[in-house]
Amino acid sequence: MSVKAKAIYTFQSENKEEISIQENEELVIFDEHSVDGWLQGVNSRGEKGLFPASYVEILRQRSNSNLTDSSISPAGSLGNDSPHFPSTPNSTTSFLPNQGYYDDDDDDWDDWDDSSTVVEDDDPDHPRRGSGGPNGHAHHSPNSNNPNVHYRAKPRMERQDSISSSRKGSVVGRNLNRFSSFVRSGVEAFVLGDVPMMAKIAESYTIEIGPKGPQWKESPQPFSCSIEDPTKQTKFKGIKTYISYRVTPSHIDAAVYRRYKHFDWLYNRLLHKFTVISVPHLPEKQATGRFEEDFIDKRKRRLILWMNHMTSHPVLSQYEGFEHFLMCADDKQWKLGKRRAEKDEMVGAHFMLTFQIPNEHQDLQDVEERVDSFKCFTKKMDDSVMQLTHGASEMVRRHLGEFRKEFHRLGSAFQCLSQAFMLEPPHSSEPLNNAISHTGRTYENIGEMFAEQPKFDLFQMLDKLSLYQGLLANFPDIIHLQKGAFAKVKESQKMSDEGKMEQDEADGIRKRCRTVGFALQAEMSHFHQRREVDFKDMMQAYLKEQIAFYQRVVQQLERTLHTYDSL
């Protein structure tokens, strides 16, 4: 049964299996059951292909009303249990393209469209919205086609207004900007004591005093995790394809297979839960050429770095949802675990309750100075990482462009010269002609070597820089949390001094602010510790590859020079 539909948004095709549709364009749909949020159909120019279900309204044939106010229903938003869309005349519920929906009905073991899926509709900044499927185009970064400008995800903060407003009578003023990360993250509510202590908290993360100050206590079970064998899989009769990765944690014998969208689910859980911790964004999506070898390779390298950061982090690595992601191979269990993770109450403000902090006294002024210094540092590091990313990207471009071209050109010219010399056999020495020709091939080869080299050094550098760009991008918001907490302490102390607040309450605020300060310092310390290791490794690996490269160039040239020896 073919059904008519009308495009409610313009959609630009970005893969060959997709078709572009214009706002108000009439479309014919082959099957109103969307798959992964996509419908198949024909546009008014006769092009056949896929487009996002949420971009169109299905036009009921039994309804004769005109296009603009006909009975409409969002396709694909109700999942596969309701293949027949109810006729809802005058309905205005057609979904916005960036509304969260999960429709994955042919991916039988990871059915995400159950009602327990948290609809993340309270965060206008969330960059991952509507991108559950690998082809979710709803939220393209405007820079996604520019390899030199890297996508930076802002950390997601849960708004905790409902918590803070549930408790009356607090006398310290609340921030008027309800969208500030301090408020949205729930840290304001936590500091003001609006988050009720829970009877039983299963999770606990300890902050201890190390040689350089507060630090996360190491995970009792440290492990690493490999990501291997990206493999192309198809579904939807071969039209839609995706890549599956083999994920093997070091402390488990068994591997699991995960798609990018599973990483994306995990990433969103992490953002949801972990206040005060910098969760690096996933490797960016790429609109076109998703299955080209280079892209797959790049995404794999960057997922590995992302995973290394996850496993190296004492808090993140112990997250139950992460464990579930790493180990669950059973469909039913996966669903259950997903729901459990999504129902986790210890998120945002409540997550702050899970910290065990040292008794050691810290002067809040000192902590503030330390945080300010870290803020300056992250700004400067962010700038220099950006500068190095730019430099390395330009170097890649030159290696693939000018360097390759010029060595090639020189090589061709030598070969041409050798061919000229061959025209006069009695008067020219064949060994010399061969040597010159060999020199030509050598320089052509050196050109290719230059073009290949970034794969061995600059790409790895760019991968690591991208990870750090993601980590660094989170700190302004995280630092803002601590700043907000300090402001509350000062305010409450002043009120207490003026007799407008009980000293007990002011002390409570100060105590909770210490928790925020310890957590932030632990996170800062972890960042520095990883940074030292990562950048040392990065620099050494880069230099080693560079040395090996120029040595290979020297070897090539030496071999070539020897061909002249016998002349």
Add this chain to the structure above:
Amino acid sequence: MSVKAKAIYTFQSENKEEISIQENEELVIFDEHSVDGWLQGVNSRGEKGLFPASYVEILRQRSNSNLTDSSISPAGSLGNDSPHFPSTPNSTTSFLPNQGYYDDDDDDWDDWDDSSTVVEDDDPDHPRRGSGGPNGHAHHSPNSNNPNVHYRAKPRMERQDSISSSRKGSVVGRNLNRFSSFVRSGVEAFVLGDVPMMAKIAESYTIEIGPKGPQWKESPQPFSCSIEDPTKQTKFKGIKTYISYRVTPSHIDAAVYRRYKHFDWLYNRLLHKFTVISVPHLPEKQATGRFEEDFIDKRKRRLILWMNHMTSHPVLSQYEGFEHFLMCADDKQWKLGKRRAEKDEMVGAHFMLTFQIPNEHQDLQDVEERVDSFKCFTKKMDDSVMQLTHGASEMVRRHLGEFRKEFHRLGSAFQCLSQAFMLEPPHSSEPLNNAISHTGRTYENIGEMFAEQPKFDLFQMLDKLSLYQGLLANFPDIIHLQKGAFAKVKESQKMSDEGKMEQDEADGIRKRCRTVGFALQAEMSHFHQRREVDFKDMMQAYLKEQIAFYQRVVQQLERTLHTYDSL
């Protein structure tokens, strides 16, 4: 006494001591005595400086006639013996800028303006005309400002019409194109027997049969010659400057000092005399920045290559004018030698009389095929030399531009990163920061190494390619001589067969054509012999420098990598 003058040609200033003048512009001249063909004065825009004397007409104050047909006289064209220009009303003798004049009155020992100077007014193609002084702008190559397109002098051929027309009764038709090199060089006259054998010929050049065919007999006294110490000299109260080179032939103890214009004088003598021999052009003039270090260095390197070709050539190296150039240190003797060289009768057509050829029979058909093959070869070699010149020039540009820039950029970014890390002393390792900073300096340094490297390899390659461009550019005309001679043989044989010519006369033509053929083959052989040596040397030198360069890069990187070892 200041004198008025009118510009008869537009002249564009190309050095800071020069001023531009527009056609018809009125000028004030400080002194009507030109120096080196230059006058000093003020143009209508009030700019003071030098301009070529031949570009202006002196306006006599005693004459009141209007500008266009006033009594005019070329400045500087009559030499310093006649400081007062005769008033010649209605004269139309204002010299063209490319007419030959030599005016060198302050250069006391090489006074070139004597009446015996051969006025080279019979060759419209002569590229060197009027460029006796190092500043002669009269004949700028249109490409002289483009380093990638090299100036190619066409060999100068003397027209020998006067000789051929002096003899009546020759029955073989003459070429109608009197400007063809065959005619202008005098080879037509020689082949047709129009050049009378002279009673006493002091010069003699022997062609012998070598393993690969006819070749020049080696010079009995082979030698080499160094060119060193380019030194800036000034004259004309310091306004005009020039460079003097120390020239030391290996078989003489004493050095002589020569300017570029002396080389130019020698070059013009060589073009004048040596038919059938490829005389490479001198390193090109450069309009601006003549005294910049790089230009002086480049000219010196190229003069050395030119000199090496001269001394390696069995015929050119024995030329009396060359000997004079190499040895004469005395002013009086120099003048005498110059006049003698300029009065040399064994030039052009007569030079053909100086060859001693082997008795060996050569089938003319074979010779023609050999020449045709050489023609194809020179064409192809010329193309590939051009291509290699282009490739090497582009590589120079990249070394100085993109390569340097990108390594620099990367180096700066590393240093910036190190500075960021230094902001958090307790959390960062000073040795790592220092190592990263060191890496930054290393890459900046490598950028400089890339920019410096062309001086050690590509420049030398370009020098040699430029010499060969000059040599190759002469062959089309030289081959044309032989083609013309063959045509005459065929024509005369046909006439003899038809009884229209005595067999003796036809045999004479054939015999003289053999001389042309032997001479050309000897020159071809010499070219190949030098080419083999020169290009082998060029390639080896280039590869050695390239290896040394990349080894230095490796060493730099290795030293840098070691700074991470202790971390």
